[in-house]
Amino acid sequence: xxxxxxxxxxxxxxxxxxxxxxxxxxxxxxxxxxxxxxxxxxxxxxxxxxxxxxxxxxxxxxxxxxxxxxxxxxxxxxxxxxxxxxxxxxxxxxxxxxxxxxxxxxxxxxxxxxxxxxxxxxxxxxxxxxxxxxxxxxxxxxxxxxxxxxxxxxxxxxxxxxxxxxxxxxxxxxxxxxxxxxxxxxxxxxxxxxxxxxxxxxxxxxxxxxxxxxxxxxxxxxxxxxxxxxxxxxxxxxxxxxxxxxxxxxxxxxxxxxxxxxxxxxxxxxxxxxxxxxxxxxxxxxxxxxxxxxxxxxxxxxxxxxxxxxxxxxxxxxxxxxxxxxxxxxxxxxxxxxxxxxxxxxxxxxxxxxxxxxxxxxxxxxxxxxxxxxxxxxxxxxxxxxxxxxxxxxxxxxxxxxxxxxxxxxxxxxxxxxxxxxxxxxxxxxxxxxxxxxxxxxxxxxxxxxxxxxxxxxxxxxxxxxxxxxxxxxxxxx
Amino acid sequence: xxxxxxxxxxxxxxxxxxxxxxxxxxxxxxxxxxxxxxxxxxxxxxxxxxxxxxxxxxxxxxxxxxxxxxxxxxxxxxxxxxxxxxxxxxxxxxxxxxxxxxxxxxxxxxxxxxxxxxxxxxxxxxxxxxxxxxx
Numbered sequence: 001x002x003x004x005x006x007x008x009x010x011x012x013x014x015x016x017x018x019x020x021x022x023x024x025x026x027x028x029x030x031x032x033x034x035x036x037x038x039x040x041x042x043x044x045x046x047x048x049x050x051x052x053x054x055x056x057x058x059x060x061x062x063x064x065x066x067x068x069x070x071x072x073x074x075x076x077x078x079x080x081x082x083x084x085x086x087x088x089x090x091x092x093x094x095x096x097x098x099x100x101x102x103x104x105x106x107x108x109x110x111x112x113x114x115x116x117x118x119x120x121x122x123x124x125x126x127x128x129x130x131x132x133x134x135x136x137x138x139x140x141x142x143x144x145x146x147x148x149x150x151x152x153x154x155x156x157x158x159x160x161x162x163x164x165x166x167x168x169x170x171x172x173x174x175x176x177x178x179x180x181x182x183x184x185x186x187x188x189x190x191x192x193x194x195x196x197x198x199x200x201x202x203x204x205x206x207x208x209x210x211x212x213x214x215x216x217x218x219x220x221x222x223x224x225x226x227x228x229x230x231x232x233x234x235x236x237x238x239x240x241x242x243x244x245x246x247x248x249x250x251x252x253x254x255x256x257x258x259x260x261x262x263x264x265x266x267x268x269x270x271x272x273x274x275x276x277x278x279x280x281x282x283x284x285x286x287x288x289x290x291x292x293x294x295x296x297x298x299x300x301x302x303x304x305x306x307x308x309x310x311x312x313x314x315x316x317x318x319x320x321x322x323x324x325x326x327x328x329x330x331x332x333x334x335x336x337x338x339x340x341x342x343x344x345x346x347x348x349x350x351x352x353x354x355x356x357x358x359x360x361x362x363x364x365x366x367x368x369x370x371x372x373x374x375x376x377x378x379x380x381x382x383x384x385x386x387x388x389x390x391x392x393x394x395x396x397x398x399x400x401x402x403x404x405x406x407x408x409x410x411x412x413x414x415x416x417x418x419x420x421x422x423x424x425x426x427x428x429x430x431x432x433x434x435x436x437x438x439x440x441x442x443x444x445x446x447x448x449x450x451x452x453x454x455x456x457x458x459x460x461x462x463x464x465x466x467x468x469x470x471x472x473x474x475x476x477x478x
Numbered sequence: 479x480x481x482x483x484x485x486x487x488x489x490x491x492x493x494x495x496x497x498x499x500x501x502x503x504x505x506x507x508x509x510x511x512x513x514x515x516x517x518x519x520x521x522x523x524x525x526x527x528x529x530x531x532x533x534x535x536x537x538x539x540x541x542x543x544x545x546x547x548x549x550x551x552x553x554x555x556x557x558x559x560x561x562x563x564x565x566x567x568x569x570x571x572x573x574x575x576x577x578x579x580x581x582x583x584x585x586x587x588x589x590x591x592x593x594x595x596x597x598x599x600x601x602x603x604x605x606x607x608x609x610x611x612x613x
Contacts, residue, residue: 083589
């Protein structure tokens with residue numbers, strides 16, 4: 001018993017670990033999503049989390065600042081993404097890289113993986129040099145690629161998310177795929193997934209041997225926050241009067257710092273424990289925030305934080321309008337055999353106003369194969385596959401092809417289509433998502449639905465399609 | 479070789495093996511890909527993770543044993559190749575913070591008015607399959 005008590009005293013979670021766990025739960029409070037495989041679609045997602053947390057994670061209740069920044073940059077030709085810039089500036093100014101050390105779930109995951117006993121790579125001049133890599137990634141993948149694709153080709157391509165982000169692969173892709181209800185996503189997996197999955201595994205492996213390898217060498221969000229480290233309100237500070245410049249702090253620090261509080265410092269506070277003269281402390285302005293003797297205030301803050309978490313979990317899972325709508329809507333299993341959006345079922349009748357001021361009525365298409373594509377201007381794979389549908393329609397004018405934009409419109413779709421010579425019937429879904437509901441659309445774009453000449457669904461799949469696939473589907477639909 | 483070194487070597491090899499297997503499991507399905515181009519299925523994903531499970535459990539067990547029997551010593555002190563340099567407090571820090579705070583508030587407000595906040599919401603509630611690596 002004494003041994004157990006001693007073990008708990010030496011191993012109990014630190015305040016920093018508790019803060020990391022708290023944030024991981026707070027950012028991913030949509031617990032129901034992990035079971036249902038559906039992402040949270042409430043308005044809270046207009047807010048950004050301070051740390052890296054993919055918004056396609058089934059549990060995520062807010063947006064990832066890095067994903068939002070890339071999308072804002074790619075849309076900079078039509079609208080200045082000042083909101084995301086303001087949010088990042090606010091986070092950097094108030095907390096800086098304290099976010100990396102205390103408020104980032106992916107940072108916590110890396111630290112936990114690093115706890116696996118194995119040989120460890122010590123910091124050196126090489127790791128110090130590698131720490132500059134994240135600035136290159138910031139410039140190339142977060143700024144240049146989205147800007148180039150957005151301005152030159154009109155495609156929203158978040159370079160870092162698409163090519164590198166291991167958090168997106170782990171929380172978004174693997175998070176969605178691990179739910180049995182998303183088994184329909186497997187057919188779309190291919191080389192892109194293999195590449196990103198391999199990156200995730202390699203990042204995980206490097207974190208076993210090297211402390212926070214992703215944060216130190218690759219994370220562009222850490223690179224952004226690092227720029228604010230010198231002026232952030234909260235962070236680790238050194239008292240020049242007490243400091244003897246013994247260097248114990250930099251030697252003990254597992255990050256590649258040259259001095260306490262520089263751009264590489266994640267303000268974890270480990271250095272405060274090794275400082276013999278107590279010159280280092282965690283401060284908010286001039287106030288020491290960890291060594292507070294006011295226990296009443298401390299308990300009040302803990303109670304408040306816990307209440308916020310509990311309320312958020314209740315709200316996003318059961319009380320919010322989205323949660324109640326999801327609970328009351330009939331499941332696909334309750335659909336009748338004949339009418340539905342599953343393979344072999346008859347799609348329910350609908351009429352939709354097209355963008356050339358006509359009416360597309362499903363009942364008018366009987367006897368023809370019908371291709372329905374769900375897309376959005378801000379979805380790069382959607383925009384890339386539309387020319388395939390256009391080519392198919394040009395070569396087979398007897399078929400009907402309807403491209404329906406999501407009701408979530410971020411720019412003038414008509415103006416967007418003006419410069420593009422696509423031979424398709426375009427429509428925007430109604431505000432109450434008439435068509436998206438009829439075809440059982442999920443939150444994943446793009447989605448293609450193919451009806452045969454009898455009006456039965458023969459294909460209803462999310463993910464990109466190739467021209468060859470469309471030709472095969474047409475043969476099947478005839 | 480000391481017991482600790484042997485233990486850490488064993489753990490390191492296990493970690494590398496697990497990662498190598500996980501990557502192999504992601505590449506192997508290409509050899510048996512179906513004619514319609516589908517590479518991954520829930521079945522082959524479950525089979526791959528089922529095969530790796532014993533090694534994962536072994537890693538967890540040896541890690542736990544390492545902690546219980548103190549095979550793993552406390553982390554060695556990290557040598558720094560650089561000397562310690564300490565910065566003095568920033569003069570004008572308050573003024574810089576105040577200006578940037580006002581700027582960030584103005585940018586956020588402008589973003590709410592010009593619709594870029596709504597853009598963040600719409601992107602966040604729609605999954606772009608390519609952006610998270612699904613394809």
